[in-house]
Amino acid sequence: MATVEGLDHHFRFLVLAVETQAHATRRYLLDPGRKGLAKLHAREEYIDNLKTVVDNECIGAIHGDGSLPRDRLNRLRAIQGIVMGLERIGDCFVRVLRQSEHLSCPDLQAITDVEAAFSAISRGLAPIQRALLKGKVEGGLAICRVETVLNRIYAEGSHRVMGALEGGGNPRHLIPALCILQELERVGGEILIIGEAILFSILGEHIKVGQFEALQKTLSKSGVSNSVEGIDYRAIDGTRSGCRIGKVKGPGVVPEAQSRIYKEGPLEKMRRERANNSRWQACCPGLVPDVYSFHTEGEKASLLLEYLPGDTLDEVIRSAGDAEVQSAFDSLERTLLAIWDRTCVAAPGATDYIPQVQARLADVLAVHPAFFRESTSVGHATAHSMGELLSRCAAIEKGLQAPVSVFIHGDFNTSNVVYNHATDHVHFIDLHRSRDFDYVQDASVFLVSLFRLPMFNTRCRHRINRGIDRFYKVFRVFSEQHKDASFSGRLALALARSFYTSTRFELNADFARSMHNRAIFLLEKVQDFDDRNWSVFRFPEEILFY
Template sequence: MESRYPPETIKKLDELRENFKFLLIEITGQIQTTRALLKQPGSLSFKKMASRDDYIDNLKTIVENACFSRIHGGEAIDQKEINLLRVIHTISINLERIADFCVNIVKQLEYLSDLAFIQRFDSQTMLDIIETSVSKIPSTLDGRQLSDALDICRSEYRLDQMYATIFRTLLQDLQQGEASASDIITTLFIFRYFERIGDSLLNIGEALLFGILGEKIKIHQFEALQETLHLSGYSSDFSQIGMKSIWGTRSGCRISLIGPKADVGEKSQGVFKEGNPDKILREKNNLMRWQTIFPGLTPRVLGYHETSETASLLVEFLPGCTLEEVLLSATNEIVQNALFLLVHVIDEIWTHTLQAQPVSLRFMEQLSSRMTESIRLHPTLVRQDKRLGDLDIPSTEKLVRQCAEIECTLKAPFSVFCHGDFNLNNIVYDHEAQRIYFIDVYRSHDGDYIEDAAVFLISLFRLPTFQPDLRERINAMMAEFLSLLYRFAKTRGDTTFLARLAFGLARNFYTSIRFEHHRDFAKEMALRSHYLLEKIRSFNDNADWKSFAFSEDILFLEVL
């Protein structure tokens, strides 16, 4: 069969693999030398071991340069080969670290006053684990054996456990004075290097997982996925599972599409989430509640798994596009259709989940908690105390505190079941099925419908597009949503909704600047927030919120 690579490229790839094999051989030699010196200190020359370390550094550099040259050399290479080069590069870096740790272990031996002291501890079993793991790298890389990649990852846990046992023993020896303090500390340093070798083996194992799965994933994330898929009824070969990362949230959760390896992205069967147990469990419970209230509006839960440190959730993959994608790229007809369905769905949700229980407002509390992040990105957009003639102009922080006191006097007359993070990216529209879906419902709760309304309106405003035709489309959606608010409030006799909306918009305008690097646009939002806060503060003397109003022009950004 004719190769798809020219002869010169084949030669370079062969050289890369050959140098990588030499690197593996050298690392194995350093591990074996470390074993011999720990068994019988002084039996071999440390200088010889140190000289091999220089050769290992050179080999790592050669492999690293070859990987970078291949990726950035100008030749067309496919994603599979790019992934392989990334794996080889990551493994090479960590193999070189293992060699350095071996040298450091042996170097520490010269500081022991009693060479027999270290024989009390089982370094040989730790070296067995390390050497066995390194020996599995070539076959795992070539044969793509998932089980071997996982074994290499898990070697880090075994070394950690052994280190923890040795650490406790050494600490007890130090407290009881049963050995030289310097020997105890030196031995601790030695076994700390063993523990760090475990970290490098974990990096190698996870790099091999990436090579097999085609997606970067931590061992605990893979084990969570494995267990969650098992609980959902999946029993086939996990190496045939394809993953495609969607995003990592600000809270640290990982979100990926899951499906058959050949189809992931196009025919995905589920969305996998892994992260903080409290947040993942809350999302699962909210999904179940949404399914009870409005079946089909949110993804079905396919599997859930929880440990003491993390939790994972597998949910149904919903077809369609986010409302942001629709708004920015679809035809006017499709946009209008999506908006019509959305307004209908929202009105139905608010109507059917309405409960006659007043709701306290928390907009200013939320603004205060997020202000530091906003100021960190835009320190010039926070106002300081000023005086203009006889007029005192409060700082941003003082203004928020004053509005927080006012907010305590105002309540929503009833509650509805809120999405909790109702921005454009959490609404999915399937044009073919004529369906609206809600995703990312972790924050769903019973609350004031104005909470969702304010988030939605500002998520429209802050879209970073300034083309006149697209801005006109955004403004039209804004106007239609405002009409929904007025109709719903009038039908339900909600006479203070504009006042509460002012609080909600002020909160969302200001907190949104922490996501906006464009200073002029961030300034637009900060000024609008200040306008609303000042409006609230100056109106408080009247205290009749039924007559409160503000200029809706602040929601519409005109582009000339």
């Protein structure tokens, strides 16, 4: 079994070997005589061998002791990432040497500042051991920033190469120079990966330098911290929103209640979330998290949000006792009906359930290609293709206006509802899709999110089915109170949408097929309904239960 001392010893020698290779490559490029090429190639073998040794020692340490503390395990995983980056940097230097055989030292110097490039590389390699040992975030960030310098050098040099080529310059010299610039740019990319591995060893979470700097600026704007050191960041797993989400505490913050939620994503999505948060706060104070700060960076933006104690509703259903699940459902029902009553507007409006399916059709088929369906006929009976079925239902949907609108959540999954047992209140999160729309959208998403909870033993399924039955009745009563004659037809389309599109997140083939079949059944039932008096359309309630 590898010892800690042996691993650290070999790791230090690997870093030194790559540093030495960098210095030797610089000298070779600046030496008009170009001596020592064979020695440089030999050092590549030494680097490759050391990388293998360190990698094997890391694997041995990780798998040889099942009681490794988290920080030690993170450090070993970081070292594995670093040594792979170092090996690839060594390979880049070899390719630089090969290309340099096709142009002279003055020709290369005319294209780019070799000293500046290798000075930056040295600033990326020299601090690796110290940054990893001391565990200082600023050390990892400094290494990451080297990539920006090398990107700038590449951009300036490639611009000169293209200008020279357009001016009739000799491509035999210019193309190798461009290749060298590309290799130096790749070195910058590997140094960035190394810096981010060091950040991982400190934080215990994978986070890109741009994301960390956005986090730092967002925290600073909120007054939580001006220092990068001591920040406690923990990613929140399982999100499908396309955003990076994590729980963060500033230095010295101990109480869980003083944590914050950091969320980073596309600029427009974050702007919508901030605007919707403000509207929710005005409409229902305390229902959604407060926004402490908002920071934009190019096409990205980040929010620092209030941390809401409690568990998401899916966690409550999975692990809480029957009494707590009942309390959570009671609280959610009270809250939801209060929101709908408060925001309800009698204004007929079109819905877009079928277009939502059509927009996600390719994504579903990418995960489940067996769901592809062509038109088939047996005698006078025809089963339309999925495309034809959707087109027919889309035409029908145009005549199915919702009589009222409410301010909907927009992504009303059980994972976006937080229940605080201590206060017996629910809260809503992930609000970028909120809008004034048909309440049936939230109703269908919520029912299907209950349906697809991955709990299949009899007791758990009975709990889920009770919840589905309860909220289906709540939604139906609301529709009756508002004389919503087309409720059943719209619910059929909305549920078909939710069942079908949810299959792209489900790899259990049998369960995914069950949802797919329910979607097709509902679409065909709507298609075959000849009487356009939707008040007599019978919604098949049994389809809601598994």
